[in-house]
Amino acid sequence: MARTIQSVERAAALLRLLAGGERRLGLSDIASAMGLAKATAHGLLRTLQREGFVEQDERSGKYQLGAELLRLGNSYLDVHELRARALVWTDDLARASGESAYLGVLHHGGVLLVHHVFRPDDSRQVLEIGALLPLHCTALGKVLSAYDPVAHSELAELELTAVTDRTVTDRAELEKELVRVRDRGWAGDLGGTWEGVASIAAPVFDRRRMPVGAVAVTGAVERMTVAGGAADGELSPRLIAAVRDCARSVSRDLGAGRF
Amino acid sequence: MNAPDTPREFIAAIDQGTTSSRCIVFDRDGRIVAVDQKEHRQIFPRPGWVEHDATEIWRNVQEVTAGALAKSGITSDEVKAIGITNQRETTLLWEKATGRPVHNALVWQDTRTDQLCRELGRDTGQERFRRATGLPLASYFSGPKVRWLLDNVPGLRERAERGEILFGTMDSWVIWNLTGGPDGGQHVTDVTNASRTMLMNLHTMEWDREILAAMDVPAAVLPRIGSSAEIYGTAADGPLAGTPVASALGDQQAALFGQTCYAVGEGKSTYGTGTFLLMNTGEQPVSSYHGLLTTVGYRIGGQRPVYALEGAIAVTGALVQWMRDQMGLISTAAEIETLALSVEDNGGAYFVPAFSGLFAPYWRSDARGVIAGLTRYVTKAHLARAVLEATAWQTREIVDAMRKDSGTGLTALKVDGGMTANNLLMQNIADFLDVPVVRPMVSETTCLGAAYAAGLATGFWAGTEELRANWRRAAEWTPRMDPALRDREYRQWLKAVQRTMGWLDEES
Numbered sequence: 207m208a209r210t211i212q213s214v215e216r217a218a219a220l221l222r223l224l225a226g227g228e229r230r231l232g233l234s235d236i237a238s239a240m241g242l243a244k245a246t247a248h249g250l251l252r253t254l255q256r257e258g259f260v261e262q263d264e265r266s267g268k269y270q271l272g273a274e275l276l277r278l279g280n281s282y283l284d285v286h287e288l289r290a291r292a293l294v295w296t297d298d299l300a301r302a303s304g305e306s307a308y309l310g311v312l313h314h315g316g317v318l319l320v321h322h323v324f325r326p327d328d329s330r331q332v333l334e335i336g337a338l339l340p341l342h343c344t345a346l347g348k349v350l351s352a353y354d355p356v357a358h359s360e361l362a363e364l365e366l367t368a369v370t371d372r373t374v375t376d377r378a379e380l381e382k383e384l385v386r387v388r389d390r391g392w393a394g395d396l397g398g399t400w401e402g403v404a405s406i407a408a409p410v411f412d413r414r415r416m417p418v419g420a421v422a423v424t425g426a427v428e429r430m431t432v433a434g435g436a437a438d439g440e441l442s443p444r445l446i447a448a449v450r451d452c453a454r455s456v457s458r459d460l461g462a463g464r465f
Numbered sequence: 466m467n468a469p470d471t472p473r474e475f476i477a478a479i480d481q482g483t484t485s486s487r488c489i490v491f492d493r494d495g496r497i498v499a500v501d502q503k504e505h506r507q508i509f510p511r512p513g514w515v516e517h518d519a520t521e522i523w524r525n526v527q528e529v530t531a532g533a534l535a536k537s538g539i540t541s542d543e544v545k546a547i548g549i550t551n552q553r554e555t556t557l558l559w560e561k562a563t564g565r566p567v568h569n570a571l572v573w574q575d576t577r578t579d580q581l582c583r584e585l586g587r588d589t590g591q592e593r594f595r596r597a598t599g600l601p602l603a604s605y606f607s608g609p610k611v612r613w614l615l616d617n618v619p620g621l622r623e624r625a626e627r628g629e630i631l632f633g634t635m636d637s638w639v640i641w642n643l644t645g646g647p648d649g650g651q652h653v654t655d656v657t658n659a660s661r662t663m664l665m666n667l668h669t670m671e672w673d674r675e676i677l678a679a680m681d682v683p684a685a686v687l688p689r690i691g692s693s694a695e696i697y698g699t700a701a702d703g704p705l706a707g708t709p710v711a712s713a714l715g716d717q718q719a720a721l722f723g724q725t726c727y728a729v730g731e732g733k734s735t736y737g738t739g740t741f742l743l744m745n746t747g748e749q750p751v752s753s754y755h756g757l758l759t760t761v762g763y764r765i766g767g768q769r770p771v772y773a774l775e776g777a778i779a780v781t782g783a784l785v786q787w788m789r790d791q792m793g794l795i796s797t798a799a800e801i802e803t804l805a806l807s808v809e810d811n812g813g814a815y816f817v818p819a820f821s822g823l824f825a826p827y828w829r830s831d832a833r834g835v836i837a838g839l840t841r842y843v844t845k846a847h848l849a850r851a852v853l854e855a856t857a858w859q860t861r862e863i864v865d866a867m868r869k870d871s872g873t874g875l876t877a878l879k880v881d882g883g884m885t886a887n888n889l890l891m892q893n894i895a896d897f898l899d900v901p902v903v904r905p906m907v908s909e910t911t912c913l914g915a916a917y918a919a920g921l922a923t924g925f926w927a928g929t930e931e932l933r934a935n936w937r938r939a940a941e942w943t944p945r946m947d948p949a950l951r952d953r954e955y956r957q958w959l960k961a962v963q964r965t966m967g968w969l970d971e972e973s
Contacts, residue, residue: 286799290886297906297939301496321888326906326937333940335888 230268283418289321292456296323299452305425310346315360317346343373345407346420348393352384353409353417372397394441404430408453413461421453473543476920478912481551481635486525488533489912495935501532513576516569519557531704548712548919550719551635554661556610564646571610578609599667599759608663608680625686632686634658636713644698651698654688655713660761667750692764694918712918716911717741723914724879725936727929736884740778742863746871755866756826776825776863780818781856794845802889805849812847813838815961816855826866833968837961857893858958877901881910896946906937
């Protein structure tokens, strides 16, 4: 068995102690219940207090479980809450870009589309909410894999299948791209998921700066890329800016600080 | 996006609502440029009484107008027209010479005229003025509220008869003040607001002498009835001095207009705490025998008025709030969808939220809420399904009543309001109605409607076809429910509705 860290074990035992039976305990009760010197117990309590896991009652000086622990327990952001917050911003994104806008979250080793805004023209389009897209080739999937460690570890388990001729199937090459995604703050896909279709995505963060999803626009390669000049064939800077603006606005709405 | 050489031109819409006043500036494509908003006090002098301080409201309207202009960074001469939309039926009387309200405004929700309405019904009951006005005698509408003020504010009736007092709904109050107040302000209302006073004849679009006599309201207090899209006057001072005031529409009619429901059979539904569904019925008023209201949809300048049927659902978003606040089954409104999606169906449970009786099309005040079909199998997730389905089935009941009254079926339902964020609910509505449900890209359809009407009146937009071209579909839900299953579920729902009736004893 791997070596364990004693102070973490003691911290865990202390939290269990505060969680059970008597809700508020004084320093000497805690020290004697755990068989520790008062100074050791005090050090543990102060550290946990700084992290918000323990609180000290001002009047009695006794200790109890902190609010941060409760938040930890139900901190996951409901995807429908995420959609409700993203609604106006993704409408704006579709209007400003002239392309369809999406909101995706990590789900069972893929990207679940939780919101979709139609391209603002009069063409027939079908709502794609509920569709599951691959992680390794879509712009949404690459953003999630680059920012969310859970997505990244799920990606490591997946086979990198060639969805089109342009899909990156070499793991080392994909990892290099994910580093690039983190460096510049967005991901692109040029025909790697559907022939002739391009996509740009950027991450959405919650108030603890955790990546909770990603927004994207998707459209024909011809409309999404620069024509002519040095940047010929590259994704349009105007659309990249629009996607990143949208992601920042949703993040701000969720309480993430400026970045 | 505007090219640098195209002139910057905008329309400002003022929405004087029940809880707040807002100003939104729109560009030529109908896109939002800036928003400002300010809430006002809700005054509850007694149970069932709801009032607003009209002076506070006018101050807020001025503030948000200046605020929206400042945020957008545009100058007043770039604003080509001002449009007004407002909470409907809320009633105010003020002094012509000073602009001072003689009493707080009586808000549409205020029920102090219940008894008066019963007296006015005499032997005929609720339907006494239905043929002329399209409305049942109920405490929402302005006429009985005017009568209450005349009866209860000392000396008011004599002053009103001498022509010293003006009556208006909030559109009139805002327009009169905007165009100069005591100093030449225009005393005018539009056909949509006038159609909610219970004093206007729907067929002539004029104040109805017989009803005025029956309600004992002197004609001297009444504003001129204008169309919904015409230049009533120009702003006298403030940030928009010199700008034409060019539209007025009640909020639900403004949403109908903003959703570009310009053809017979086109309808919109606004999903909030409650829900309002309006359907365009064309140039003839359609009488309702199924508990709907007949109302004016809009009238553009000298064109013929366009009528609408209206159905209201009292409890929709409020039921989700109830699940959150009273039952504690969810922590945010959006979570109702997560909970509902954790099961395949309603598990046999049906939830009829007749919290204060059944409204359209039943109008049974003796009904109370029911959850029917409970077994040990039913979980909170099934109830979450039943909650969303309740909104969808109630929409279906209103749409059915509209079809029976007008002979016109709805071809598609345009939706707006907060609950359109709920994908499962929107799919349920499409499935239960068996018509596509469509969400537009601009969710602020009420303000947009007021802006559109003002833009039409001033030639900013050429016609309704141009406005239709501005309309953008953000999402569309297509029906995909098995018809046999739909019929079976609807029968179950209707059975559950029957269970709610007669719960209250007659004497209570």
